Amino acid sequence: MSKSNPRIMVLIPAFNEAEGLADLVARARKSLPDTRVVVISDGSTDDTARVARSAGAVVLDLPCNLGVGGAVQAGFQYAIAEGFDLVVRMDGDGQHPPEEAPKLLEGWRATRADLVIGARFHDGSPFQGTPVRQAGIRALAVFLSVVCRTRISDPTSGFWLVSRPLLDCFAREYPVEYPEPEAIALLRRQGFTLAEVPVQFHPRRHGRSSINGWRAIYYGLKVGLALFIERLRPVDHRLSKTALLMKMAHSGNTTTGADAS
Amino acid sequence: MTPAGWRVFAAAVGAAALGWGLFGKWRAARTSRWAVGIIAGTLVALAAHPGWADRLATLPHMIRIRLIMGIVSVLVMVVNVEAIRRSRLRERYALLWIGTSLFILAGALFTGWLDRLSAALGMQYVSIIVAVIFVFLLLVAFQFSVEISRLNEDRARLARRLALLETKWEMQKVGPSTEQTPADASAPTDSRVQPPS
Structure with a gap:
């Protein structure tokens, strides 16, 4: 990645987000010119794919619902196959404003971190919702900060910039449901670095958080169990930062993006 | 011997x-x-x-049954954690198992609530035969859980590959930045799989 101008791709996973997606794609193309906007329609049953295509995005229309993690992973594999250097990932529901994406890019230029997280900066606190939910997210943040030895204030944000050797790692291994906290622990284990940039989130435009009620309990149990077991896993040396960097140096850009396992 | x-x-x-x-x-x-x-x-x-x-x-009969149940529940937990660690089982399916084994473990450690429950339902304490059958059922059902995880992974892999190929094919036909593609008309909502839960 010695090029001065990295090739950037905007990745938007969307499940039944036809409403508002055209606007989002247009804004993404305006605020990040010379990028390719890729929408992953995660088995949507509405017009998501058609709307995104006519707004000028490249669409991966998945034939069945894989969950956010599976959809995002498809996007990562596409980015590698098409030779992109950076991926900016934002939600399809409009809570990650594309106008803030250049801040992620600035953060990457300043730190050269493998992952730049856009941390929500709302009234000085990323924690919103019920007290239980706030406590849960706070506990996640503390746990991941200790594990990564870096301050992580918003572990559930999906407003990310992912750069190249990490992209190869995520293309092969990425959690399926509620992937963000686990992915952070995974990248730490494989020797990658991360940085946080404060950004302004929009309040959700339509729909509510999908994580409420019983889902919230499931979220807590699932992510807690996954993070506990993550601590028992050894480093996968084939997917470590040094191994992937060496592979890139040897083979130029011939990674296929296919599942290698 | x-x-x-x-x-x-x-x-x-x-x-x-x-x-x-x-x-x-x-x-x-x-x-x-x-x-x-x-x-x-x-x-x-x-x-x-x-x-x-x-x-x-x-040892008294009850103590031995409690020992066996305790050991079984701990084993179930160890096997579950190990299967997740090796990426053979998804957390989604393991949660039920771990919950069940915690339940059994609670029954082995604290008998008070079990006694009250058995008195309320008018049933005897589980016999050792039931326990053995139970263990076998656990094993069979556990294997099913692992299979479901594997099938899910295969399905996801296929879906990703298919979407990548479809996009490549369309771009070769009409170029990357056109507004409409012929495939749109033929891709309405047909037999889409509904999202889990």
Whole structure:
């Protein structure tokens, strides 16, 4: 990645987000010119794919619902196959404003971190919702900060910039449901670095958080169990930062993006 | 074989398992090696001092059942954690198992609430036969869980590959930045799989 101008791709996973997606794609193309906007329609049953295509995005229309993690992973594999250097990932529901994406890019230029997280900066606190939910997210943040030895204030944000050797790692291994906290622990284990940039989130435009009620309990149990077991896993040396960097140096850009396992 | 012969046999098996657990490279799986080490240690201890088995036989019936249930539930938990660690089982399916084993463990540790429940329902405490059948059912159902995880992974892999190929094909036909593609008309909502839960 010695090029001065990295090739950037905007990745938007969307499940039944036809409403508002055209606007989002247009804004993404305006605020990040010379990028390719890729929408992953995660088995949507509405017009998501058609709307995104006519707004000028490249669409991966998945034939069945894989969950956010599976959809995002498809996007990562596409980015590698098409030779992109950076991926900016934002939600399809409009809570990650594309106008803030250049801040992620600035953060990457300043730190050269493998992952730049856009941390929500709302009234000085990323924690919103019920007290239980706030406590849960706070506990996640503390746990991941200790594990990564870096301050992580918003572990559930999906407003990310992912750069190249990490992209190869995520293309092969990425959690399926509620992937963000686990992915952070995974990248730490494989020797990658991360940085946080404060950004302004929009309040959700339509729909509510999908994580409420019983889902919230499931979220807590699932992510807690996954993070506990993550601590028992050894480093996968084939997917470590040094191994992937060496592979890139040897083979130029011939990674296929296919599942290698 | 004589009792002494069994003791020598158990000691040999135990020592071999212990060596494997401690020094063997069993896919570098740390928790499996611990489990093997604990089993091996138990075998060696039993071989060295068979009086343990006799003492176990003199324990009250209830205590023995509780011991067995406790050991089973801990084993279920260890197997689940190990399966997730090796990416053979998704957390989604493991949660039910771990919940069940916690339930059994609670029954083994604290009998008060179980007594009250059995009195309320008018049933006897689970017999050892039921427990054995239960263990087998656990094993079978566990295998199903692993299979479901594997099938899900295959399905996801296929879907990703298909979407990548479809996009490539369309771009070769009409170029990357056109507004409409012919495939749109033929891709309405047909037999889409609904999202889980």
